[in-house]
Amino acid sequence: xxxxxxxxxxxxxxxxxxxxxxxxxxxxxxxxxxxxxxxxxxxxxxxxxxxxxxxxxxxxxxxxxxxxxxxxxxxxxxxxxxxxxxxxxxxxxxxxxxxxxxxxxxxxxxxxxxxxxxxxxxxxxxxxxxxxxxxxxxxxxxxxxxxxxxxxxxxxxxxxxxxxxxxxxxxxxxxxxxxxxxxxxxxxxxxxxxxxxxxxxxxxxxxxxxxxxxxxxxxxxxxxxxxxxxxxxxxxxxxxxxxxxxxxxxxxxxxxxxxxxxxxxxxxxxxxxxxxxxxxxxxxxxxxxxxxxxxxxxxxxxxxxxxxxxxxxxxxxxxxxxxxxxxxxxxxxxxxxxxxxxxxxxxxxxxxxxxxxxxxxxxxxxxxxxxxxxxxxxxxxxxxxxxxxxxxxxxxxxxxxxxxxxxxxxxxxxxxxxxxxxxxxxxxxxxxxxxxxxxxxxxxxxxxxxxxxxxxxxxxxxxxxxxxxxxxxxxxxxx
Amino acid sequence: xxxxxxxxxxxxxxxxxxxxxxxxxxxxxxxxxxxxxxxxxxxxxxxxxxxxxxxxxxxxxxxxxxxxxxxxxxxxxxxxxxxxxxxxxxxxxxxxxxxxxxxxxxxxxxxxxxxxxxxxxxxxxxxxxxxxxxxxxxxxxxxxxxxxxxxxxxxxxxxxxxxxxxxxxxxxxxxxxxxxxxxxxxxxxxxxxxxxxxxxxxxxxxxxxxxxxxxxxxxxxxxxxxxxxxxxxxxxxxxxxxxxxxxxxxxxxxxxxxxxxxxxxxxxxxxxxxxxxxxxxxxxxxxxxxxxxxxxxxxxxxxxxxxxxxxxxxxxxxxxxxxxxxxxxxxxxxxxxxxxxxxxxxxxxxxxxxxxxxxxxxxxxxxxxxxxxxxxxxxxxxxxxxxxxxxxxxxxxxxxxxxxxxxxxxxxxxxxxxxxxxxxxxxxxxxxxxxxxxxxxxxxxxxxxxxxxxxxxxxxxxxxxxxxxxxxxxxxxxx
Numbered sequence: 001x002x003x004x005x006x007x008x009x010x011x012x013x014x015x016x017x018x019x020x021x022x023x024x025x026x027x028x029x030x031x032x033x034x035x036x037x038x039x040x041x042x043x044x045x046x047x048x049x050x051x052x053x054x055x056x057x058x059x060x061x062x063x064x065x066x067x068x069x070x071x072x073x074x075x076x077x078x079x080x081x082x083x084x085x086x087x088x089x090x091x092x093x094x095x096x097x098x099x100x101x102x103x104x105x106x107x108x109x110x111x112x113x114x115x116x117x118x119x120x121x122x123x124x125x126x127x128x129x130x131x132x133x134x135x136x137x138x139x140x141x142x143x144x145x146x147x148x149x150x151x152x153x154x155x156x157x158x159x160x161x162x163x164x165x166x167x168x169x170x171x172x173x174x175x176x177x178x179x180x181x182x183x184x185x186x187x188x189x190x191x192x193x194x195x196x197x198x199x200x201x202x203x204x205x206x207x208x209x210x211x212x213x214x215x216x217x218x219x220x221x222x223x224x225x226x227x228x229x230x231x232x233x234x235x236x237x238x239x240x241x242x243x244x245x246x247x248x249x250x251x252x253x254x255x256x257x258x259x260x261x262x263x264x265x266x267x268x269x270x271x272x273x274x275x276x277x278x279x280x281x282x283x284x285x286x287x288x289x290x291x292x293x294x295x296x297x298x299x300x301x302x303x304x305x306x307x308x309x310x311x312x313x314x315x316x317x318x319x320x321x322x323x324x325x326x327x328x329x330x331x332x333x334x335x336x337x338x339x340x341x342x343x344x345x346x347x348x349x350x351x352x353x354x355x356x357x358x359x360x361x362x363x364x365x366x367x368x369x370x371x372x373x374x375x376x377x378x379x380x381x382x383x384x385x386x387x388x389x390x391x392x393x394x395x396x397x398x399x400x401x402x403x404x405x406x407x408x409x410x411x412x413x414x415x416x417x418x419x420x421x422x423x424x425x426x427x428x429x430x431x432x433x434x435x436x437x438x439x440x441x442x443x444x445x446x447x448x449x450x451x452x453x454x455x456x457x458x459x460x461x462x463x464x465x466x467x468x469x470x471x472x473x474x475x476x477x478x479x
Numbered sequence: 480x481x482x483x484x485x486x487x488x489x490x491x492x493x494x495x496x497x498x499x500x501x502x503x504x505x506x507x508x509x510x511x512x513x514x515x516x517x518x519x520x521x522x523x524x525x526x527x528x529x530x531x532x533x534x535x536x537x538x539x540x541x542x543x544x545x546x547x548x549x550x551x552x553x554x555x556x557x558x559x560x561x562x563x564x565x566x567x568x569x570x571x572x573x574x575x576x577x578x579x580x581x582x583x584x585x586x587x588x589x590x591x592x593x594x595x596x597x598x599x600x601x602x603x604x605x606x607x608x609x610x611x612x613x614x615x616x617x618x619x620x621x622x623x624x625x626x627x628x629x630x631x632x633x634x635x636x637x638x639x640x641x642x643x644x645x646x647x648x649x650x651x652x653x654x655x656x657x658x659x660x661x662x663x664x665x666x667x668x669x670x671x672x673x674x675x676x677x678x679x680x681x682x683x684x685x686x687x688x689x690x691x692x693x694x695x696x697x698x699x700x701x702x703x704x705x706x707x708x709x710x711x712x713x714x715x716x717x718x719x720x721x722x723x724x725x726x727x728x729x730x731x732x733x734x735x736x737x738x739x740x741x742x743x744x745x746x747x748x749x750x751x752x753x754x755x756x757x758x759x760x761x762x763x764x765x766x767x768x769x770x771x772x773x774x775x776x777x778x779x780x781x782x783x784x785x786x787x788x789x790x791x792x793x794x795x796x797x798x799x800x801x802x803x804x805x806x807x808x809x810x811x812x813x814x815x816x817x818x819x820x821x822x823x824x825x826x827x828x829x830x831x832x833x834x835x836x837x838x839x840x841x842x843x844x845x846x847x848x849x850x851x852x853x854x855x856x857x858x859x860x861x862x863x864x865x866x867x868x869x870x871x872x873x874x875x876x877x878x879x880x881x882x883x884x885x886x887x888x889x890x891x892x893x894x895x896x897x898x899x900x901x902x903x904x905x906x907x908x909x910x911x912x913x914x915x916x917x918x919x920x921x922x923x924x925x926x927x928x929x930x931x932x933x934x935x936x937x938x939x940x941x942x943x944x945x946x947x948x949x950x951x952x953x954x955x956x957x958x
Contacts, residue, residue, distance in 0.1 A: 087836070111836040143799070158883050159916070172802020174795065181879055181915040223802060251805035254812035259820065260805040260843050288813070289806060289940060316653065320622070323651020323702060326730035326739040327768060333733035334767070341738065357566070357590040364739050400660055404637050436660040437638070439918030461768060 009202075013136050014210045016103035018147040018192055020079035022051035024102075026093055027084035030060025030067045035108065036084035037062060038156035046153040046160045053078060071096040079103050082144060087111035090140070091125050098133025104202075105130065107139035108155075113198050114141050127200050142197025143173030146180060148190055149216070154180050155195075164189020165218035166297045167211045169204055171197060171225045172251070175290055179221070182294045185443065187450020188301060191216040205229060208236045212244065219300045220244055221293050225251045225261040230274070234282045241283035242477040247296040249287050250275055283477040285469055295457060295466040302455035306428045307474045308391020310338045311467070312384040313364035317377070317395070317414065318402035325364030328396065328460045335464035336471075339363055340389040349383045363390075369405070374417050381418075385427045393429045394463060399445055400436015408441055415445050419452035430455045430463050488681075492615050493689045495582035497626040497671055499558035501530035503581075505572055506563035509539030509546045514587065515563035516541060517635035525632040525639045532557060550575040558582050561623060566590035566598070569605055569619070577612025583681075584609065586618035587634075592677050593620050606679050621676025622652030625659060627669055628695070633659050634674075643668020644697035645776045646690045648683055650676060650704045651730070654769055658700070661773045664922065666929020667780060670695040684708060687715045691723065698779045699725045700772050704740040709753075713761045720762035721956040726775040728766050729754055762956040764948055774936065774945040781934035785907040786953045787870020789817045790946070791863040792843035796856070796874070796893065797881035804843030807875065807939045814943035815950075818842055819868040828862045842869075848884070853896050864906045872908045873942060878924055879915015887920055894924045898931035909934045909942050 023043065027036030040054050044063055053074050054067045061067060068074050071081070071093070077100035083093050087109050097105050112123035123140065130137050138144060146154035146161055153160040154177060161180045166188055170176040176195040183190060191214065196203055204224060211217045220240070227233050240246055252261035253272045279286045287293050313328045315321030329339045342350070342363045350361040353376060358368035365384060370376055384393055395418065402411050422429045431454050435442035446456045457463035502522065506515030519533050523542050532553050533546045540546060547553055550560070550572070556579035562572050566588050576584050591602035602619065609616050617623060625633035625640055632639040633656060640659045645667055649655040655674040662669060670693065675682055683703060690696045699719070706712050719725055731740035732751045758765045766772050792807045794800030808818045821829070821842045829840040832855060837847035844863060849855055863872055874897065881890050901908045910933050914921035925935045936942035 115836070156884075170802070172799070172805070174799035175802035175806070177798065177880060178803070178877065178913075178915075181877075181883070184916055185879075185914070225802075225805060249806070251802060251809060254809045256812050256818035256842075257805050257809035260801075260808045260818075260839075260841065289810065289938075291938060291940075319656065320651070320653035322739075323649070323654035323704075323730060324657070326651070326704060326736050327654070327728070329739045330730060330733045330736035331768065333735050339735035339739075357594070360739075362739065363735075398657065398660075400664075401656060404660070405635075434657075435664070435918060435922075436657075437663055437922070439914060439922050443914075443916070443918050459768075459770060461770075 009136070009206055009210070013103055016079040017138070017145060019150045020050055022053065022076060022078040023048065023080045023082065024053040024055050024071060024074060024078040025082045025084070026055040026071060028054035028062055028067065029056035029058050030062050032062055034084070035156065036082070039082050039084060039108070042153045042156045042158070045158070047151045049150050051078070071100050071102075074100065077101045081105045082108060084108040087119070087122060090122070091129055094126055094129045094133070094135065097135050098129065102135055104136045104138060106142065106144040107137060108142065108144065110141040112140045113200065123198065123200050130201065137201035138194065139197045140200065143176060143195040145195070146190065146193035154193060159184055161193060162189040163191070165191060165216070165301055166221060167191050167214070167217040167219070168193045168221045169207050170195050170223040171199065172223055173197065175223050178290055179294065182290065185446070186294060186298055186456065187447055188294060188298050199228070203228060205232055205236065208233075212236070212240055218244055218304070219297050220246045221297045222246070223249045223251065223290070223293070230278070234278050237279070237282035237284045242479070245300050245473055245477070246284040247287060247293050248279060248284055249290060249293045280476060283473070285473055291462070292465065295462050296469060299455050299466040299470050302450065302453060303428045303470070306392065307471055309336065309468070309471050310340050310389055310391040312387060312390040312393050313339060313396070314367065314381065314384060314393060315364055315396040316359070316367040316369060318398050318405050319369040320358070321364075321366040321368065321396060322360060324396055325360070325366050328394070329364055331460050332394075332464045336468040337464055342387055343389065346383060346387040350380060353379055353383075374413065377414070378417060378421050381421050381425065381429075385425045390427065392427055392467065393425070394432065394460070395429060396432050396460065397445070398434045398436060399442040400434060400438040403438040403441055404436065408438070411441060411445060415448055419449060419454065422452070422454055428455070430457065430467065432457050432460050432463050434458065488615070488685055488689070492582055495558040496617070496624060498629045499529055501532065501555060501557040502527065502559045502561065503532040503534050503550060503553060503557040504561045504563070505534040505550060507533035507541055507546065508535035508537050509541050511541055513563070514635065515561070518561050518563060518587070521632045521635045521637070524637070526630045528629050530557070550579050550581075553579065556580045560584045561587060563587040566601060569601070570608055573605055573608045573612070573614065576614050577608065581614055583615045583617060585621065585623040586616060587621065587623065588618075589620040591619045592679065602677065602679050609680065616680035617673065618676045619679065622655060622674040624674070625669065625672035633672060638663055640672060641668040642670070644670060644695070644780055645700060646670050646693070646696040646698070647672045647700045647776075648686050649674050649702040650678065651702055652676065654702050657769055658773065661769065664925070665773060665777055665935065666926055667773060667777050678707070682707060684711055684715065687712075691715070691719055697723055697783070698776050699723055700776045701725070702728045702730065702769070702772070704730045709757070713757050716758070716761035716763045721958070724779050724952055724956070725763040726766060726772050727758060727763055728769060728772045759955060762952070764952055770941070771944065774941050775948060778934050778945040778949050781929065781932060782907045782949070785871065786950055788815065788947070788950050789819050789868055789870040791866060791869040791872050792818060792875070793846065793860065793863060793872060794843055794875040795838070795846040795848060797877050797884050798848040799837070800843075800845040800847065800875060801839060803875055804839070804845050807873070808843055810939050811873075811943045815947040816943055821866055822868065825862060825866040829859060832858055832862075853892065856893070857896060857900050860900050860904065860908075864904045869906065871906055871946065872904070873939070874908060874910050875939065876910050876924070877913045877915060878921040879913065879917040882917040882920055883915065887917070890920060890924060894927055898928060898933065901931070901933055907934070909936065909946065911936050911939050911942050913937065
């Protein structure tokens, strides 16, 4: 079923997907209770920039829009169709799309190749009709796309991703939704997002080709369960090497995981050994979880081309940070980073600013709760950045604890200070923000710091892993 | 400086620490701005069950209490003293404690052995006077204790830990505060908590001996940087083997980490190799971070003596959970757990309840967003628990996503249902709760589920690691 291989994609296909002039939602009924209506509602709510047409046999009105009984009744042939009708009706819908010269159809409907022989048969029939009529397909069994620039939200989601340099491709709609939420939570901003499900026509290969030339995309993340053409993927990754970082999470790397992918997207998998080795050779990064993928695209987004393994650790903003500094040193060291000793000059400068007792003027630096003095904190961060043995600063900000000790306003003041310092600092800064019992404040701080260019992580372990992998990528990819 | 070794501890020492009849805070001045006053304020706020005396040279009143100018002026000799005066004054304070027959002195003050030769000298002098006068010391350079049963909060913290079976010992005051916050966040309940800093007199050995016989303590966690007597520690751990699980996080396991411990608590460390091997032999669990330690004491608290590696994974409560199920299978499998195939009988039972399309009736089970039907969810969980190949259920609850899709009330309804089901289920249940953009709701749900006996984790990775280590412990410790 490799219909896609070797078939060239017309240029206007991707603009029909990511910035369509018009979208029809087939299966968006006037009573507004079904999935199609939810898709339609999400597009209206997000303020989609083009024209919208609900289509459903029953007619009537939905959110003030006339519901057309058939695609053939529309005043124009839309660029893009979202299809949420029973599987058995999909072939007829494709015929109507061919008639109206629709460019791309996203099939939400499940019940195709992932459901066994009958479903696979139906899927082939759908692909055949679309191919003959020059209509491209995303899906079936998928949630479709998110294009923040065109105000197209993901599926029926209430919130829309922010616009930025990260593209995300996925065989799983659920994980795509999770990724968009992680993005809003952590400040990851997206150019294009695609959940392509069974990928019967357009799949990772076509989207990677497109994204490699897309000016809005600088970083690519992907969740895949199978790859139709492993050789082609590796060629594509090699072509991207050193240009746009690619971070891949592959599901089904263990026996139970593989079994699960069979039921999920009906695909057979590559062996883990072949996968990891090939990825490293091609200069791409392999991760084991969506959280790790989010960490990596975030660090590429926030610290583009800032490399170096030598970390200055700063703890104790909310009280004694000695123990945290010790664990952070161990964690960074285990991850493959370096926690160099400060030079005597740096130690001396810090010593002159800080009291003798309750602080530790080494790397890790323990401020012993002296961060309430903003000027002092600012000076210390500048001294750490001035240390020639250091490439990057990592600041432990326990939001919940600081809020407990010094109040919420003090947490906001310190965040403001950190963004100010980061702008004038000669080296990049990572912040580790932990929620404690103030998770809402932590979310606010995290989003604020991210908007102001800092890289924020929920734990020292995640920050250390991301920074280490960033440097691995550099060694794999850059001359 | 091994004063403690071989010196027996009188029985009443530990009741003077954890349930004193009276506490004096030396250095709690009437103006209320210094650390001693903050200690005093925290005790009053928490509702300490015994008598309280502020002591400071200036006299006056603090929160309506008379401030005594000297310990000698108190109407009684208190059981326990908290000392927050400059280091140079500490020897004199000890003399006054000897005079008033104080049983235990907690020295908050830093500037002792962790500060080099002069500090070490001063520390020796303090220990000598205390020893001669039969006064025991916690610290110096420490935050002291938390005894939830006696309403003694930790240091100056605003919140007090809940009462329960977990004891926590630590050389780091900062990490102890973090642990108590983690406990409040995740539902870990404490019997006794001690930050003993430099541990010049009472240290991990004395507290472990005491906790081994303490009826209120069932699980012991500890953060250590050095151990004065490695052989004795291993004897103590072997004595606890199979009785009370011990989870240890050791700081300074790498070169930069070791360097950091030198400045932090002035201690030299065991080699990592000796440490890990010895711990495993003694039946204790070694972890690398405070989060991992929290995961372990939580799983021992919530699932006492529930063992088994065979997990039923349930996802898709808030929509398509196929991809999450695949990653969860990989993650569990990598951690050393088993994700067995459901028997045909179990699959058949699930098939009869669930629609054909959009769900996956395998293990991992993808409910495809059908959880809005409470009765259906309940039945599915019972069917999974009924599968003979399964030891434990792991449910993926994406709080933020479910709130986005179905509203906050629906998240609360499902949580209520999960606690109800857990009570009637034949097998234990782990819930993975992710915050998304609803971190406050996630905290509420997490605490609610924990209070009702469920084990809640923030990620599948952490849950899988904890469950795997739980089984490792069983194999190491139980006959």
